Amino acid sequence: RHDPPCVWRLLRCMCTVEAPDVVYVWSAAEVMAVHPEGLHCLLAAGAVPQILGTLMAVKGYTNMYQSRIAAIALLSKFLWNPVKGGEAAAMLRRFIPEPLVIVLREKAGNASLQILDAVCEHPEMIWTAEMQGELRHALQDLLASSSSGAIGKASSTPIEEDPECFSAPPLLPPEYAVKYRQIAGEIFVGGVYIRLYLKQPTFRLSNAVFFLEKLVEFWDSSFNIQVPRQNANSKIGAFSVDNASDSRAVVLGNEDFLSLLTSCMVCVVKGESSVIEHLITWGFVHTLPGLLQRALRAGRRGTPMVSVVRMLFQLTARSEVVDNLASAKVDPIEQLTLALQEDDTVPKDATIVVELLKRIFQTAYCRFMDQFVAMALRVNLPSVLLNKILGATKEDLAHVANASALRIHTVDCLKAILAAGDPAALAQLQALLDLHPAWREFKHQSHDLFLTDKEKADVYLIQDASDAKFAGLLTNGTASQSLGEMFSDQQYQNSSGPLAGDKFSGSPFGAPLLAASTGGLGAPARPVSSAQQAPPSVPTRPVSANMAPPARAPPSVPAPHIPVQPSGHSGHMAADVRRASLPGAPLAPAPPPPVPDAARRMSMPATAPPPVPTTAAxxxxxxxxxxxxxxxxxxxxxxxxxxxxxxxxxxxxxxxxxxxxxxxxxxxxxxxxxxxxxxxxxxxxxxxxxxxxxxxxxxxxxxxxxxxxxxx
Missing domain, CATH: 2.30.42.10 (PDZ domain)
Known part of the structure; x- marks a missing residue:
């Protein structure tokens, strides 16, 4: 601390000397990095770029295997420091991508070195020979210019011949960061590059729960921007006006982005069905009918409505989800019926809506099927299906996507309602069907073989997997940031540690979308309840319970997810809250929704007496x-x-x-x-x-x- 020259001499010896005994110098640096003051001195002397120079074989730096292994171990020590680790992580992110920072923290030694030297391109990491060359050239320019005092101006004396070249740390402007061409247009969400994930939907994620958590947060924010709440004091509405020129607002407010997030969530649920229990615990499933109601009332029958229906369709494959929907504040059957009534025509996306209704009524072991049948009869769903779909001509359905499958799903849905209802409901519905002329044509037919593989394919997922979706995300020609830069200051922090957030009010998942304290776009919320600015965080990949398919261990405690606003820079290492919910038994299972007597009797409920005025509690x-x-x-x-x-x-x-x-x-x-x-x-x-x-x-x-x- 009181003799700074010893630090740069230590770095020079570590990075340039090629002798077996140099490992003792690296060990001394590790001991120094354990203490916050020692790590502060190393960072101030430019230790991070100097050590990376050794790892990337920059000219003039040693490339001995022992030195490179020691360099990996030292960087891991930097990241694990409880006080200065976040500062070291922030410095390291200016040179290498976030996934590599996570690897350096998790896998010290030969494992990290092999990943650094290898090339790979999959949804959780992009590290190619081109990117290695870009880092090597950037380090060479930076380190060669350190003695000249200006970036881009190389010193005339080679590093290995200049004894004072380490005396002045490299000059890093605040905006300095190594630019990687291949990830400039990638969106990194929850430790996954979503473009590659949609191209490889069967990829086994190392942290499916955390990835889904981040997707839910961004999905909530994007939906709230596109379908703001009808509230004069809503922060969503104010944000949409004041920040309309923000490039990230353009992306989050783009329907293509909401569709991409929906496709990612669908793929996660398909690949790891156990994550559905986390969505139920977080309250996400319970709010979907309300979000569908908001989209319909706002007239957003395009991507916002379809995104909600797609999520419901994928989740209702489990009977517990259907039971959970029975207790929703908004009637899901009523909203789906309204989704089929667009003026006098059938909406373009009616096929998936009817297929969702069919799946709900075909759910086995549903405890509240009588309640769903009562909902369907109350909103005249059978009449809507008969008149608007089965009774329609081919010309009336020409604009509907996959019209042939629409008729098949409609017949199966009506048969499912017949099979699910009690005797009173069965008689009432059967009389209605027998009187309708269109029903006679279909009632005795089985349509299982009428659906081809093409009609069963998820057309929305196929469309979202195309590169055209990503190319069209930025429509604001004045934007100066690429997609990767646009989300790097949020997603890099999200994947490595928590960020401050506050003011849980009104959001379906516990917190609304808030504007970032730095003036930029507020990304989705995180489970934090303090508005204090968080110090930098050390990146960490969550342990594999959160990363492999999330196993349910009885002794574990699930912490219900509360999305919080990421803002500012990365938080402290001790604050790494990558897993907002833990796999395991729920803390307090929600009680099953009551089945009204009126629904059991298949009759309209009696008029309730006028409410007694009470004082506000x-x-x-x-x-x-x-x-x-x-x-x-x-x-x-x-x-x-x-x-x-x-x-x-x-x-x-x-x-x-x-x-x-x-x-x-x-x-x-x-x-x-x-x-x-x-x-x-x-x-x-x-x-x-x-x-x-x-x-x-x-x-x-x-x-x-x-x-x-x-x-x-």
């Missing part, structure tokens, strides 16, 4: 769930815990530590608040205070805490 506190990481230090977590009324552990206060010692609990992002109730530690359910203390005492390193918090 104060708003009740709302519970949210927050997951964060704390680096356990010499003095523990820095928290005093007590017993809550429920018996769980509760945060009473922050400990007062000796002078000069930073309380690790104060570094968390999302922050820990006094009064938080501990539900789980390291993905283990803790029902009592003693359970939480026992798990904390037996854990080492970063500890994952799941809290329940009340907000007003």
């Amino acid at each position: 104060p708003p009740a506190p709302r519970k949210v769930y927050v997951t964060t990481f704390v680096e356990k230090g010499e003095h523990g977590l820095g928290l005093d815990l007590g017993k809550a009324k429920t018996g769980h552990g509760q945060v009473l206060r922050f400990k007062e530590l000796p002078p000069g010692v930073v309380n690790p609990a104060s570094l968390c992002n999302p922050p820990i608040l006094i009064g938080d109730i501990i539900l789980g530690v390291n993905r283990t359910r803790c029902d009592t205070l003693s359970d939480a203390v026992k798990v904390i005492r037996g854990a080492t390193g970063p500890i994952e805490l799941t809290f329940e918090r009340e907000i007003f």
Whole structure:
């Protein structure tokens, strides 16, 4: 600290000396990087580009295998530093793509070196020979100009012959970053390049839950921009006007982008059906009928309406989803019936709507099928299907996509309603069908063999997988950023750590789309409840429970997802909240929706008496769930815990530590608040205070805490 020349001499020895004993110098640098002050000095001396120069075989730098292995290990030490690791990660992202930063943190040693030297191009990583060359040339220009004092102006003395070349750190302007041509137009969401994922939908994701979480957040934001809430005080509406020129607003407000996100979510659910339980826990399924109602009322019968219907169609393959829809605040059957009534014509996308209705009524083991049949009869769904589809001529359906399949699905839907209804409903519906002339032609036919493979294909997914979808995302010719740059300041942070967010109000998933504190577009929200600016975060790939198909372990604690606004720069390493929900049994399963007696009797409900005026009650506190990481230090977590009324552990206060010692609990992002109730530690359910203390005492390193918090 008090002798800066020793740092650059240390770097010069590490990066230029080719001798077996140089490994001891690298070991000394690792010891130095463990301490925040030592890592700060190394970063200030330009250690990151100098070490990358060794890894990328820049001219004048050693390329010994022992030195390269030591360089990988040292960068991993940088990223794992609990205080300065986020700063090191932010510096590293200026040179290499985010997936490589994650790999360097996870796989120190030969595994990382092999990935760095190899080439690969799949949905989770793009690293080609061209990109390696671009990094090598950028480092060579930067390091050669460090002694001359200006970027782009190389020193006349070679690095290996200039003893003072390391004395001045490389000059990096605030906007400096290595430009990679191949990823300039890629959108990186939740650790996945979505263009490549749509081309390889069967790719086995290493973190399907986290990817789906990010997709839901961006899907929610894009839908809210395209179909704003009808509220004068809505932040969505204000944002759409004030930031109409923002390039990212152009992308999020583009219907093609919403369709791309929908296709990605459909592929994730197809490949990992267990993620449906997370969507139910997050409340996403429960809000889809309401979003469909908003799209219909706003007249957005194009991509917004189709996106909601596609999600419902993919999710209703599971009976628990259909049961969950029965308790939705908005009648899903009524909204789907309205979606089929576009003036006097059948809408273009009527086929998928009718196929969704058929799938709902054909659901086996549905506990509330009588309720769905009652909904269908109440809104005259059978009459709509008979008059507008079966009774229509070929000319009337000429504009409908896949009109032949539409008739087949309509007949199957009517037969499914007949099979699902109780005797009273069956008699009522059968009488209606017998009187309609169009029904006689179809009632005795089986149409299973009428559907060809072409008609069964997902045309929306095929369209979204084309490069034309991505090429047409940016329609604002004045935009100065590529797609990759446009989302890099958000998605790179999202994939590596949490960002601050606040003001949970009105959003279907817990938080509305908020404008970023930096003045740019607010990306989808994250599970944080503080508006404080987060310090930089160390990137980390979530463990494979979150990355392989999410297994359900009984002792794990799921933390319901609360999307939060990513804004600013990456957060602290201890705040890595990549997994907003943990696989496992739900904390509190929602009670099954009641079946009204009127629906059972297939009769209209009686008129309710007028409401009795009451005084307005104060708003009740709302519970949210927050997951964060704390680096356990010499003095523990820095928290005093007590017993809550429920018996769980509760945060009473922050400990007062000796002078000069930073309380690790104060570094968390999302922050820990006094009064938080501990539900789980390291993905283990803790029902009592003693359970939480026992798990904390037996854990080492970063500890994952799941809290329940009340907000007003």
